[in-house]
Amino acid sequence: MSQLMLRWLSSLCALLLLAPVQADEVQVAVAANFTAPMKLIAADFEKDTGHKAVLTFGATGRFYAQITHGAPFDVLLAADDDIPAKLEKEGAAVNDSRFTYATGRLVLWSAQPGVVDAQGEVLRKGNFRKIAIAAPKLAPYGAAAVETMNKLGLQAVLEPKVVQGESIGQAFSFVSTGNAELGFVALSQVYEGGKIKSGSAWIVPAKLHDPIRQDAVLLAKARDSKAALQLMAFLKAEKTKAVIRSFGYQP
Known part of the structure; x- marks a missing residue:
């Protein structure tokens, strides 16, 4: 292989290493009460990371049934802390990924x-x-x-x-x-x-009534998804907490 070809390959590899990571989508099941804040958070998430959060809104109990029957969600933002804990226990969610993102x-x-x-x-x-x-x-x-x-x-x-x-x-x-x-x-x-x-x-x-602690959890199919992991981290960011507070929740 000629020196010219080697230099060309070296330059190409350097360009590939510098290229941005390809944006991805993360499928998110969101408790209906969190619709308005999550739309704003998803827009901020896409702007800051390039990843797109595809949102589906509904009842937490219904999401549990769908997830246990193979629905292709990556992250669940529940309206309680019981369902995420149950999903972890049953192996449908990643252990120790659960945290309270809001108290309603x-x-x-x-x-x-x-x-x-x-x-x-x-x-x-x-x-x-x-x-x-x-x-x-x-x-x-x-x-x-x-x-x-x-x-x-x-x-x-x-x-x-x-x-x-x-x-x-x-x-x-x-x-x-x-x-x-x-x-x-x-x-x-x-x-x-x-x-x-x-x-x-x-x-x-x-x-x-009992506290309405709303937990987020990373679902098992997305344990290696960079977009899903970044969304879980984004939900803990101070700018995200400010959005959550503005809708009357306690982050």
């Missing part, structure tokens, strides 16, 4: 001003036809809503008026469209700029 807040909300008072006494008065919650067996915010009604001693009274959505997103839709006068939804769905952005609301005191 529950809010009783109506799309109409003046319906929900600042102390939530509307629940005791009962002058409404329907109250929406997420399905408690599928969505942790739904379980927190049931726990809240029980703590208030109102579960039996309110049960005939309850309409359930599969996810907290569907529960929010019931209220926002007027199919239910009020409902228990995620604070992040109605919170912007440090205040409730529309309608009327009562932020449920944390003592009325």
Whole structure:
């Protein structure tokens, strides 16, 4: 091989080493309550890393069933800490990859001003036809809503008026469209700029339900995915925590 050819090959190798790593996609299953912040986080992630986060939103319980049946997700951002722990235990997620990315807040909300008072006494008065919650067996915010009604001693009274959505997103839709006068939804769905952005609301005191710790976990199929690993790290970055706080969560 000639010296000219050797120099050419050497230069080509150097260029290849300097070339940027090819951008990749990461498939992310996202709890419905985290829809708005995750859209912003995904945009920042793509801008900063070049990798694209492909987002699917829904109920955590439904995602668990899909993942255990082979759904091609790389990362799960759950609405609780139970499902990610269960996935780790069952070998469907990478051990020790789990961490709490946000702690959520529950809010009783109506799309109409003046319906929900600042102390939530509307629940005791009962002058409404329907109250929406997420399905408690599928969505942790739904379980927190049931726990809240029980703590208030109102579960039996309110049960005939309850309409359930599969996810907290569907529960929010019931209220926002007027199919239910009020409902228990995620604070992040109605919170912007440090205040409730529309309608009327009562932020449920944390003592009325167990903490809504939302965990992220790396799924087993993505244990060697650079894009997935970078997203997990990105969720812990200070700029990401600032976005999470802006929607009423505690990072």
